[in-house]
Amino acid sequence: MKLRKIERRNAIKKEIEKNPFITDQDLSMLFSVSIQTIRLDRTHLNIPELRKRIKTVARKNHERIRSIDGSEIIGDVINVSPDKHATSIIKVDEDSVFTRNKIARGHVLFAQANSLCVALIHRPIVLTRDSKVEFLQPVKLNDTVRAEAQTLDITNKYFTIKVESYVKNALVFRGTFKMYYTSEDEENG
Template sequence: MRVPKRERQRQLGISLEQNPFLTDEELSRQFNVSVQTIRLDRLECGIPELRERLKTVAARTMEAEVKSLQSDEVIGEIVDIELDKRAISIFDVSEEHVFQRNGIARGHHLFAQANSLAVAVLDDDLALTVTSTLHFLRPVKAGDRVIARAIVDKDRSNDKRTFVEVFSTVENETVFTGEFEMYQTTDQSRRKS
C-alpha cells in the first residue's frame, strides 16, 4: 500500500533532515516510488538536489571550522565536522578515479579522502600524518559514493600526537579503514584545559 503524497513528502523531509546524504535513488527505494516521483516531491517541497545540499553544508563547514587545510586541499566534500572530535566527508567516484581495465577505484583516492579528513578534523593550523595503518576491504567502483567518518581517539592521544580513525563506507558497507597518527604543532595538554 502506497503512502499518500502529502505524508510521503512529510516523511521525505524528515528522512533528509536525519540523513542529508541520501540520494534520489535510495529515497525511491525507501518510499517504493520512482526516482522521478522523488524529484517531483523534492521540487514541490523546495528541497534542493543532493549536490546542492552538500555544497551548501560543505561551504559553511569549511568557512566556519577547518583550520589545517584550504577547501581545495580536501579530497571529497566535508559535510559535517566538530573539531578534535569527528568529521564526515563524501567522495563521488567517477571514471577518472578508476582503472580503465577493471573499473575499480585506485586506492590512493580512498587514502587521500581519509587522510585529508584526518588532517581537517584537527583543531590546529598545522597537522601532519606521521604513520597510517590502512585496510582496503572491498573494491570501490565508478558511480559509488564513499562516505568517510573520522573519529579522534582522545584516549590514545598525547601532547604532540593525535590518533584519528577513519571508516569509509559505500551504501553502509565498510570498504576502507585507516588509523592515522597525526603530529600537531599545538600542545594537546594546553588545549584540553
C-alpha cells in the same frame, strides 16, 4: 514501504535531514516510488538536489576547518566537530578508477580519509605521522563513498584518528591515522 503523498513528503524531509547526502535513487527505493516522484516531492518541499545540498553543507563547514584550505580537501566535508569527528563524501569518477576494471584506486580512498583527518584537527599545522589502512571491499565507478573520522586519542603531539568509509551501508575501507600537530605557541615561538 508505500505511503500517501503527504506522509511520504514528511518522511522524505526527515530522511534528508538525517542524511543529507542520500540520493534520489536511494529515496525512490526506500519509498517504492519513481525517481521523478522524488524530484517532484523535493521541489514541493523546497529541498535542493543532492549536489547543491552537499555544496551548502560543505560551505558551512569551511569556517570550522583550520589546518587546510577548503579546496585542498579530497571529498566534500559534510560535517565537522573540531578535534572530535568529521564526515566527508566523494563520488568515484573515471579519474579515480583503474581503466581496466573500473575499481577505485587505493590511494583515492586513502586520500579522502587522510585529508579528512587533517580537516578534523583544529590546529594550524597538521601532518601525517603514520597510518594503517585496510581495503575491505572493491569500490566501483560512480559509487559514493562516505568517510567517517573519529578521534580516539589526543596527546601533546599526536592525534590518533579512526576512519571508516562506507558505500551505502557496506564498510569498504578502515584506517587508523596518527597525526602530528603543532599548537599555536609553537607556531609563534
